Amino acid sequence: xSTLQETRPSERLIVPDVQEGFWTRFQRRESSLAWxxxxxxLLILILFIAYPFAYGIYISLTDAFVGFAExxxxxxxxxRRLLDDPIFQKTVRNTFVYGVGTVPFKLALGLGLxxxxxxxxxxxxxxxxxxxxxWIVPTAISSLAFLMxxxxxMSPISWVLEDWGIVSGSINFLGDPINAIVSLCVAxxxxxxxxxxxxxxxxxxxxxxxxxxxxxxxxxxxxQRFMAVTWPVIRNITLIATLFSIIWTFxxxxxxxxxxxxxxxxSTHIFGTYSYQxxxxxxxxxxxAISLYMFPMLAVLAVILLRYVRRDD
Amino acid sequence: xxxVGSNVRRSRWLSLYLPLTFFMVFLMFxxxxxxxxxxKPNTDLLNMDLNPFLLYSITLDHYSYLFTDTxxxxxxxNTFVVTVGSTLLALSASIFIGYALGRFRFRGGTLMxxxxxxxxxxxxxxxxxxxxxxxxxxxLYNTYWSxxxxxxxxLIPFASWLLMGYFRxxxxxxxxxxxxxxxxxxxxxxxxxxxxxxxxILSAGIFCFTLGWNEFLYALVFMSSGDMxxxxxxxxxxxxxxxxxxxxxxxxxxxxxxxxxxxxYSFFVDNYISGxxxxxxxx
Numbered sequence: 001x002s003t004l005q006e007t008r009p010s011e012r013l014i015v016p017d018v019q020e021g022f023w024t025r026f027q028r029r030e031s032s033l034a035w036x037x038x039x040x041x042l043l044i045l046i047l048f049i050a051y052p053f054a055y056g057i058y059i060s061l062t063d064a065f066v067g068f069a070e071x072x073x074x075x076x077x078x079x080r081r082l083l084d085d086p087i088f089q090k091t092v093r094n095t096f097v098y099g100v101g102t103v104p105f106k107l108a109l110g111l112g113l114x115x116x117x118x119x120x121x122x123x124x125x126x127x128x129x130x131x132x133x134x135w136i137v138p139t140a141i142s143s144l145a146f147l148m149x150x151x152x153x154m155s156p157i158s159w160v161l162e163d164w165g166i167v168s169g170s171i172n173f174l175g176d177p178i179n180a181i182v183s184l185c186v187a188x189x190x191x192x193x194x195x196x197x198x199x200x201x202x203x204x205x206x207x208x209x210x211x212x213x214x215x216x217x218x219x220x221x222x223x224q225r226f227m228a229v230t231w232p233v234i235r236n237i238t239l240i241a242t243l244f245s246i247i248w249t250f251x252x253x254x255x256x257x258x259x260x261x262x263x264x265x266x267s268t269h270i271f272g273t274y275s276y277q278x279x280x281x282x283x284x285x286x287x288x289a290i291s292l293y294m295f296p297m298l299a300v301l302a303v304i305l306l307r308y309v310r311r312d313d
Numbered sequence: 314x315x316x317v318g319s320n321v322r323r324s325r326w327l328s329l330y331l332p333l334t335f336f337m338v339f340l341m342f343x344x345x346x347x348x349x350x351x352x353k354p355n356t357d358l359l360n361m362d363l364n365p366f367l368l369y370s371i372t373l374d375h376y377s378y379l380f381t382d383t384x385x386x387x388x389x390x391n392t393f394v395v396t397v398g399s400t401l402l403a404l405s406a407s408i409f410i411g412y413a414l415g416r417f418r419f420r421g422g423t424l425m426x427x428x429x430x431x432x433x434x435x436x437x438x439x440x441x442x443x444x445x446x447x448x449x450x451x452x453l454y455n456t457y458w459s460x461x462x463x464x465x466x467x468l469i470p471f472a473s474w475l476l477m478g479y480f481r482x483x484x485x486x487x488x489x490x491x492x493x494x495x496x497x498x499x500x501x502x503x504x505x506x507x508x509x510x511x512x513x514i515l516s517a518g519i520f521c522f523t524l525g526w527n528e529f530l531y532a533l534v535f536m537s538s539g540d541m542x543x544x545x546x547x548x549x550x551x552x553x554x555x556x557x558x559x560x561x562x563x564x565x566x567x568x569x570x571x572x573x574x575x576x577x578y579s580f581f582v583d584n585y586i587s588g589x590x591x592x593x594x595x596x
Contacts, residue, residue, distance in 0.1 A: 030417045037413035041406035048466045056443035116332045137571040138527040140545035144567045145343035156365045251436030254529040272438035288442040302434045
């Protein structure tokens, strides 16, 4: 944001012209023109983010059902009732497991991927293009591949393990609560590694080569060089990528929806899928409350992220 | 010297080829699997004596089934309309926002930049419930407009921050020269800044396209009746059946549904990578 200050207002450079019309004068005044430029985008954001947010809070405080005009204001009753709901309790726990079971792995593997791709080798650009694909392709679609890889009958993973004599019979990947959440984590890690990889790779390209070489000449080993030279440069972008990843994992939907729909027996729901399922029961007040339970956590993460992004700027 | 050479080669194996192979196998395997299943005849697929990782014969039946017996073409059309429409809307709004935030100094500018950034962090799962009501109230339910208007809520913040950064890299002197020569702000913007910003605008457009193509939850809730589904939603809700004969066509749909974004991004890989990290750090 600091660059804003460097941008000098243009009016000082311009010799006033007596003959100019309103429109030309209007354009001179940066603040009026700025707000005019912001207006169309802000209108969309207000109509489809700010308004639904406020409306969502209102719905969550009522006993509204889809298709019924009558609704009563019941204050925090929906929120209170959810605290006693065993599925909701499991949802909160799953979301936590889903975050803790994926983000550290995505970070570690992504860092590894970035360190690999930062080396010079033949066809490195081609590899880079391919290795980003899991993050580019629609998640709903790549999840279909995992749906088959984790299928009780068709899974090639079961086939290999059976062939090697490690397991007898097919593995019930998605039908068992524990297996299901592990499977979800694996698919989530797969999708998220390239994001970390590419973000950290961009940071690595700012690491000065000569500093690394100087440290090597001074006898620093690879780990010492990484901590002293590389890490300070990539620290900020790594933190930013991690915060983004936590937010996205926390608020995920597609992967769980495609692979388990929250099942078996509601054991793998996260906020998004449980809210969607509740909407399906037309209990829109409760559904809105489930979604809004995410808000405090999201707000905290967003504020931290904003501070890092600004420092980076 | 020979010793040093072999050490270097061994360390290169450890630091490069081994992990690279691991990442290629781990990250590419699901795509490989989708591709071979989509080309495999059902008899081979269900024959448990064959190695499932290999192709013994090739068929295009699963692909032709998609075009003749499913609404896949219609889903593709729907997705194109929605994605292109929301991208154009978001891009035009974002060019102005990015320019205003990147160039003008005005009261509330910094705050607006921060607020727009925060909008990017609002996940669809937080707002889809009230939005579904609002979309219905506006009479947009199950129309293209439901997504053309709602996708910009995450496209505008992203594209605005990207373009804001891009506009700042363009020397302001050029514009000042034009202003001194009597051009208005808008003329200077149109004739000087926009042509120079074209690469940035293009990569912002590509991002918007891929983000729009990939969106799932809003499409599932606002536009999933009849033949109005998008590709991700249609494939997930319509092609999964109760028997075991759907895998081939499902994987074929997965391959075809990924092609537009894969192509869009392959043309701009380098832009994409620099832009994504600009996005990652700036919005």
